[in-house]
Amino acid sequence: MKAHRKQKLILIFAGVAVLALALSFIGIAMRNQINLYYSPTDIANGLASPGQTFRAGGLVVDGSVSRDEETLFAQFTVTDGGNELVMQYIGILPDLFREGQGIVAQGSLNGDGVFVADEVFAKHDENYLPPEVAESLKASGHDAYQNYDSGDYE
Amino acid sequence: MIPELGLYAIILATILSGLAGLLPLLGWRWQYANLMGTAKPLTLVTTGFIGLAFMLLVYAFVVDDFSLAYVVIQSTTTLPVYYKVSAVWGGHEGSMVLWVLMLSGWGAAVALASRSLPQDLVSVVLAVINLVLFGFMLFILLTSNPFERVLPNIPMDGQDLNPLLQDIGLILHPPLLYMGYVGFAVAFAFAVAALITGQFDSAWARWARPWTDIAWVFLTLGIALGSWWAYYELGWGGWWFWDPVENASLMPWLVGTALMHSLAVTEKRSGFKVWTVLLAIFAFAYSLLGTFLVRSGVLTSVHAFANDPDRGMFILGLLTITVAGSLLLFALRANRFKESISFNLLSRESFLLINNVLLVVSAFIILALTLMPLVWDAMGGGSISIGAPFFNMMINPIALLLVFAVGVGQLLRWKQHKQDGFGRWLLVMLVASVVLGWGWAWWMGDALSIWLVVSAVSIVWVLLSTGREIHHRIAGKANKWQVLRRQQPSWYGMMCGHLGVIMVVLGAAFVTHFEEKIDVRLVDGDRIEFAGYDLHYKGIKHVEGPNWVSDTGVFDVYRGGELVTTLYPEKRFYTVARQMMTEAGIDDRLYRDLYVSLGEQLDSGAWTARIQVKPYVRFLWLGALVMSLGGVLAVLDRRYRRQA
Numbered sequence: 001m002k003a004h005r006k007q008k009l010i011l012i013f014a015g016v017a018v019l020a021l022a023l024s025f026i027g028i029a030m031r032n033q034i035n036l037y038y039s040p041t042d043i044a045n046g047l048a049s050p051g052q053t054f055r056a057g058g059l060v061v062d063g064s065v066s067r068d069e070e071t072l073f074a075q076f077t078v079t080d081g082g083n084e085l086v087m088q089y090i091g092i093l094p095d096l097f098r099e100g101q102g103i104v105a106q107g108s109l110n111g112d113g114v115f116v117a118d119e120v121f122a123k124h125d126e127n128y129l130p131p132e133v134a135e136s137l138k139a140s141g142h143d144a145y146q147n148y149d150s151g152d153y154e
Numbered sequence: 155m156i157p158e159l160g161l162y163a164i165i166l167a168t169i170l171s172g173l174a175g176l177l178p179l180l181g182w183r184w185q186y187a188n189l190m191g192t193a194k195p196l197t198l199v200t201t202g203f204i205g206l207a208f209m210l211l212v213y214a215f216v217v218d219d220f221s222l223a224y225v226v227i228q229s230t231t232t233l234p235v236y237y238k239v240s241a242v243w244g245g246h247e248g249s250m251v252l253w254v255l256m257l258s259g260w261g262a263a264v265a266l267a268s269r270s271l272p273q274d275l276v277s278v279v280l281a282v283i284n285l286v287l288f289g290f291m292l293f294i295l296l297t298s299n300p301f302e303r304v305l306p307n308i309p310m311d312g313q314d315l316n317p318l319l320q321d322i323g324l325i326l327h328p329p330l331l332y333m334g335y336v337g338f339a340v341a342f343a344f345a346v347a348a349l350i351t352g353q354f355d356s357a358w359a360r361w362a363r364p365w366t367d368i369a370w371v372f373l374t375l376g377i378a379l380g381s382w383w384a385y386y387e388l389g390w391g392g393w394w395f396w397d398p399v400e401n402a403s404l405m406p407w408l409v410g411t412a413l414m415h416s417l418a419v420t421e422k423r424s425g426f427k428v429w430t431v432l433l434a435i436f437a438f439a440y441s442l443l444g445t446f447l448v449r450s451g452v453l454t455s456v457h458a459f460a461n462d463p464d465r466g467m468f469i470l471g472l473l474t475i476t477v478a479g480s481l482l483l484f485a486l487r488a489n490r491f492k493e494s495i496s497f498n499l500l501s502r503e504s505f506l507l508i509n510n511v512l513l514v515v516s517a518f519i520i521l522a523l524t525l526m527p528l529v530w531d532a533m534g535g536g537s538i539s540i541g542a543p544f545f546n547m548m549i550n551p552i553a554l555l556l557v558f559a560v561g562v563g564q565l566l567r568w569k570q571h572k573q574d575g576f577g578r579w580l581l582v583m584l585v586a587s588v589v590l591g592w593g594w595a596w597w598m599g600d601a602l603s604i605w606l607v608v609s610a611v612s613i614v615w616v617l618l619s620t621g622r623e624i625h626h627r628i629a630g631k632a633n634k635w636q637v638l639r640r641q642q643p644s645w646y647g648m649m650c651g652h653l654g655v656i657m658v659v660l661g662a663a664f665v666t667h668f669e670e671k672i673d674v675r676l677v678d679g680d681r682i683e684f685a686g687y688d689l690h691y692k693g694i695k696h697v698e699g700p701n702w703v704s705d706t707g708v709f710d711v712y713r714g715g716e717l718v719t720t721l722y723p724e725k726r727f728y729t730v731a732r733q734m735m736t737e738a739g740i741d742d743r744l745y746r747d748l749y750v751s752l753g754e755q756l757d758s759g760a761w762t763a764r765i766q767v768k769p770y771v772r773f774l775w776l777g778a779l780v781m782s783l784g785g786v787l788a789v790l791d792r793r794y795r796r797q798a
Contacts, residue, residue, distance in 0.1 A: 034538055
């Protein structure tokens with residue numbers, strides 16, 4: 001290998017190395033953007049600590065949804081068949097949010113063990129069950145997951 | 155009877171594509187011209203049969219043949235006919251038929267447009283395309299037959315197309331995207347053919363380049379259309395979600411962009427040969443990976459089709475064979491290519507190298523972040539999701555670095571840039587763009603946000619560089635217009651492509667930084683003041699469509715006391731599919747969108763709604779259009795015309 005080509009290669013590798021280092025620093029700084037999923041049972045077992053941002057989900061319990069008359073505040077309960085989790089959200093709920101529907105939300109626990117959601121996701125297909133929710137339902141022996149297909153759309 | 159014909163056509167096409175993959179290769183091996191000569195006719199006939207199968211499937215949809223399981227899932231009698239046609243590729247089976255139709259179509263195009271290419275190269279290129287095609291034909295035949303019947307109890311009606319897909323954006327998005335994905339198969343086939351035949355010179359690059367450019371244009375348009383569609387059709391105004399399937403289309407785009415640029419070096423300077431071949435392999439590998447991610451449902455995504463492990467395994471197998479096979483070939487043969495290139499640090503080559511490194515690194519990062527939840531889960535770490543901010547923080551710095559490199563790179567000459575005072579000029583340009591960019595950000599209302607300022611500076615930087623490049627071409631010439639007219643289309647292509655890039659940067663930076671939104675609760679006659687607009691909510695009216703009913707909100711929008719527009723956001727209920735859809739009401743202007751979406755009706759009868767202002771969001775898609783125009787111009791260059 002010619003000397004000047006070698007020099008150029010070293011330069012390229014140095015560049016990539018610096019880039020990789022910079023990106024890993026960014027990655028470490030942004031690690032709170034990587035969110036774990038906890039089922040209501042996980043939370044009941046104390047896996048999630050208050051203040052930590054994570055995802056949680058389950059089936060919305062029948063009759064648990066209550067809305068404030070004057071504001072956009074909503075409260076509802078989700079279940080994975082074993083345990084329940086109370087969620088609060090301010091804003092517009094997704095189209096497919098309704099009782100009995102599987103949902104996933106992102107947010108954190110407050111001091112009272114209530115999950116305060118920043119975002120609520122419900123997929124655009126009423127037969128769809130978020131895989132995380134399906135998994136935790138299965139784990140707790142709930143049979144509701146059998147009534148759902150997985151998503152079938154693009 | 156008709157569906158059976160379709161199935162026969164698919165079976166025939168499968169056998170033919172297998173032959174078209176095998177015979178020309180044997181012909182090349184034995185140097186037997188007649189056998190090599192089978193490549194073109196076999197490719198064309200295969201394409202014909204796949205086209206026939208596709209038409210028959212379309213026919214089954216148009217006449218509501220609910221004896222086909224696929225039609226039942228995807229369509230309904232009341233669906234408008236154009237959606238019945240697009241419903242063909244709305245689900246897994248049909249979209250795979252579209253996929254192979256496009257692949258064989260690309261093969262046919264190569265067969266028809268390659269008269270001036272040496273026969274052995276064309277035969278091998280076509281053979282490679284047909285081998286890939288054969289794999290996917292088997293996939294359709296064995297796991298995803300669209301002509302499967304539901305007998306004897308034929309349903310009276312179908313279950314309707316997913317309402318999300320009942321839209322012009324979805325009529326066009328998959329075909330464009332697939333044209334792009336699959337188009338990289340041509341570049342891939344050229345690369346593999348080069349490895350097999352050992353024929354690899356500037357002429358090779360000149361043949362491969364237009365094909366790559368066209369595929370890239372389709373992919374660019376497909377991605378942009380997908381983003382635009384998500385923006386208005388999902389109803390909440392997001393334009394990029396870092397969803398795994400979006401990433402799956404972005405990765406081949408990034409590698410394809412790198413490939414376009416490295417092909418330039420291979421053609422003009424006969425350098426970067428090994429690298430170009432590797433990129434061509436990777437661009438297609440990323441396309442296949444995208445197909446795998448969409449089809450197998452291994453990742454949680456709004457795009458995920460039915461989870462079917464068999465299908466996933468099959469595509470994974472195809473992916474493995476294709477990638478491993480071509481990389482093995484690469485390892486065995488790449489050392490035959492002689493690289494005879496030397497260039498200075500300040501040269502077009504070295505900046506194209508920087509472009510390539512940055513693009514490939516970003517594609518790799520996106521791949522790593524996309525697959526991380528999968529790997530993490532497999533290792534027992536539990537289910538995780540990586541938020542969009544994480545992606546943004548990783549990709550934005552690289553993207554901006556790339557934009558700055560564009561500003562220098564497009565000015566440079568090949569090999570060694572000799573120009574007195576160039577360094578000084580760069581410094582002036584830097585100072586000017588920092589001052590102007592910062593001033594611009596300040597004028598827009600925020601001089602302290604680092605992302606906004608750096609983006610604005612990078613935009614001005616490229617604009618200045620473009621101005622200088624044009625000035626450099628015409629300075630001191632008597633007839634300036636004539637000089638500009640005589641420039642090669644590829645030069646305009648480069649300019650256009652780069653302008654498109656900064657338009658996208660502008661759109662992304664400004665909409666992210668200056669967008670505003672509020673969620674409100676509305677009763678008839680309410681007035682909302684928001685972002686300089688005055689919205690009068692006049693109530694809900696009931697509207698009925700062919701397969702839906704809707705509650706349509708009426709909003710008069712005033713600015714400064716004058717009626718600007720009336721928006722009609724809807725909450726639609728698709729009666730057959732039994733799905734609710736949010737149809738946003740959008741007032742679109744070049745410099746901003748006003749975006750109103752209806753939430754839900756509360757018990758009290760009031761409605762919830764979200765109102766958003768999205769400044770410069772149009773620049774995202776306009777930029778992609780301009781970029782694509784650049785790609786088209788590059789293909790129109792005189793030197794490619796001679797070969798056709």
